[in-house]
Amino acid sequence: MRKLLAPALMSALLLGTAPLAIAPALADTAAPAAPVAPILTTPEARDVWTHADPETARVTHVSLDLDVDFASHTLAGSATLSVLAKPDAKAIVLDADDLAITSVTDASGAALAYTLAPKDNAELGSALTVTLSEAVKKTGTIRIAYRTAPAASALQWLPPAMTFGKTRPYLYSQGQAIHNRSWIPTQDSPGIRQTWDATLRVPGDLVAVMSAEKLSGAKGEKLPDGRRAFRFRMDKPVPPYLIAFAVGDLKFKALGPRSGVWTEAAMLDKAASEFADVEKMITAASNLYGPYRWGRYDMLVLPPAFPYGGMENPMLTFLTPTIITGDRSNTDVVAHELAHSWSGNLVTNATWSDSWLNEGFTTYFENRIMESLYGKERAAVEADLEWDNMTRDIADMSDAMKTGMTAAGTRLHGNPGDGALDYTKGSNFLRMLENRLGRATFDAYLTSYFDRHAFQPQTTAGFLADLREHVLKGKPALELSLQLDRWAYGAGIPDNAVHVKSATLARVDDKLAAFTAGGPASAVQPQGWSTQEWLRFLNGLPRTMERARLAELDQTLHLSTSENAYVQSAWFELAIANHYEPAFPAMRDYVGRIGRGLLVYPVYKGLMQQAEWGPPLARELFDAAKPTYHPETAAGIARIVSE
Structure with a gap:
């Protein structure tokens, strides 16, 4: 437990400038001392997606002790929080979303006064304000007993029929961007990094896994009541959206x-x-x-x-x-x-308005990994498609949305961190820097950047300042040529962007041109095509086509029955645009079994664009498939079909 800290040291710890803080945990799972990540205090680092005031009082560690109840679709137990507060702080403000709070106590079990405000925003949940007693200021510990709601937005409870094995239920969490407040009462902001540990008690025939070190073995510890307990520890400070778990009939290889x-x-x-x-x-x-x-x-x-391609827990x-x-x-x-x-987990955007620091960096880095393993042409294929996606996304945006990669901390609409340009324009920004600075120079800089800011939050302004200090200092002409602020804050694509072109996709383009000019579908011959080649071809087809040509494509290339979910999604977009009804039975089956937003959103958007017949069908499909979707996917589709 913490001891009373001197006021100066307490303030330093709050802002992350002191070297160490001890995070209390269960006696047999205590994590070693971990650095306290800083809280950034510049205006652009203010997170509008949290109720927390971390400069006054902050969470540094979360210890979870929870029962997983498949019958009631709830988690129940406690979260013990390690907190640091200024000497004159009266309370700490946490984030909670539909949590039923049973009690709030200090380390000795004495009750603490608290208020759980009504939801002030459908997305933000509620402010949970806990009075800081003198006992809390001495020990730095708050214990919250609670139960989650059956419809908690971070949790998806799957019946056996929705699993591969069809015999056991399944549960998983998805915290990004601000959903973890629906199962953990903490300060749910990427700029408030926390260490954590957890004990999960689950049915005896299931296995629990988490985004942390396993302390209890792959099969957990058998309990007298037939359940199993699984214990985990994360001794590095992470943004709270990365606390994740799953429970199911799981095997390991x-x-x-x-x-x-x-x-x-x-x-x-x-x-x-x-x-x-x-x-x-x-x-x-x-x-x-x-x-x-x-x-x-x-x-x-x-x-x-699962609503995403992947989640980097x-x-x-x-x-x-x-x-x-x-x-x-x-x-x-x-x-x-x-x-x-490295980008996101190690160095994290302080707010979701700067999520390109997460996704743009990662998309660029991903491409470099693929080049290292599979060669320049494989990387060129993906970079070329990325360019297509970027230009298409910008063309489809309304004038009001054509902004830079950051909203400078002011974005408060839709889903935080949900921007296509975060990925594509962000990665192309870094590709331009590599091109202009030279790969060796840029790689050395990025290595030092990740090391310098490891386990810390970052903002766009902070990154640009770091780049100017460590690479561009004393080089005004070079800095001017990079157009840094236009990339970060301006609309569109600056004229120094680098379009990498792929020879592989150029060959696909030739086949696409031949088919579009009237050639037979049999001449396409896609045997051995990668997903990327398929997407180049299908997305490049004219949006208006004759029914006979669509039938020829479908029958020759087996598009409706493809086992590739990416191919089916792109094909259904084209079929919808032309009201090609023979593809609709397969489309109906598809949206009922695929929950990945990237693949099903375009289907619903395409239907809603067909004013005469599409919206009723979109709503019918959604009504039937909604129970199979993660809450976030369902919410996204609900917004689409209500427009």
């Missing part, structure tokens, strides 16, 4: 000395084969930008309801099964989530 894959038995061999190069990826990434600092890199392949990346296509053409998703171990 090692892929190397520091990597392996968890999934259900039916997917285990396929996943292990698809991700066989992960150890090489870790080595390649480390050779590029410094050591991998998280120990293990395991992966969890979830059921199809440290030590346990969550992955969609839609990337498993048997040809390893989508392992760029693994490279992307691995790269987050």
Whole structure:
């Protein structure tokens, strides 16, 4: 437990300028002392997506002790928080979303006064304000007993029918961007990094995994009531959205000395084969930008309801099964989530308005990993498609949305951190810097940048200042040529952008041109095509086509029945645009079994654009499929079909 700190030292710890803070945990799982990450205090670092006031009082460690109840679809137990507060602080403000608070006490069990405000915003949840007694200021400990709501936005409870094995239920969490406040009462902001530990008690025939070091073995500890307890520890300060877990009928297969894959038995061999190069990826990434600092890199392949391609939870990346296509053409998703171990997990955007520091850096880094492993042409294919996506996204934006990669801390609408340009324009910004500065210079800078800011938050202004200080100082002409502020804060694509072109995709373009000019679908001959080649072809087809040509494509290339979820999504977009009804039965099945937003959002958007017949069908499909979607995916589709 903490001892009373001198006022000057307390203030230093609050802002992260003191070297160490001890995070209390369970006696047998106590984490070693960990550095306290700083709280940035510049105006652009103010997080509008949290109720917290971390400059007054902040959380440094969370200790979770929870029962997982599949019958009630709830988690119940406690969160013990380690807090640091200014000497004159009266209270600490936390984030909570539909949590039923049972009690709030200090380390001795004495009740603490608290208020749980009504929801002041449908997305932000409620402010949980806890009075800081003298006892709390001495021990630095608050214990909150609570229960989650059955519809907690971070949690998806799957019945057996929605799993691969069809016999056991499944539960997983998805915290990014601000959903973890629906199951953890803490300061839910990427700029308030925290260490943590957890004990989860689950049904005896299931396995729990978390984004942390396992302390209780793969099978947990058997309890007298037949359940099993699983214990975990994360001794490095992470943004709270990275606290993640899953419970299911899970099996494990090692892929190397520091990597392996968890999934259900039916997917285990396929996943292990698809991700066989992960150890090489870790080595390649480390050779590029410094050591991998998280120990293990395991992966969890979830059921199809998972809303993303991947989620970079440290030590346990969550992955969609839609990337498993048997040809390893989508392992760029693994490279992307691995790269987050540096950009995002190690150096984190302080607010979601600067999420390009997370996703843009990672998309660039992912491409460098792919080049290192598979050569320049593989990297060029992905960079070329990325350019297509960037230009298409900008063209589709309204004038009001055509801003830079950051909203300078003012964005408060939709889903925080949900911007396509965060990925594409962000990575192209870094590619331009590599081109202008030289790869050797830029790589050396990025390595030093990750080291300098390790386990800390960052802002766009902070990154630009760091680049100017360590690379551009005394070089005004070079700095002017880079157009840094236009990239970061301006609309559109600056004229110094670098468009990498792929010879592989150029050959696809030739086949596309031949078909568009009237050639037969049989001449396309896509045997051996990667997902990227398929997407180049399908997305390049005219949006208006005759029914006979669509039928020829479908029958020759087997698009409606493709086993590649990316191919099906792109095909359904084209079928919808032309009201090609023979594809609709497959489309109906698709949106009922695929929960990845990237793949199903375009289907619903396409239907809503067909004013005469599309909206009723979109709403019908959504009504039927909604129970299979993660709450975030369902909310995203609900916004689409209500427009």
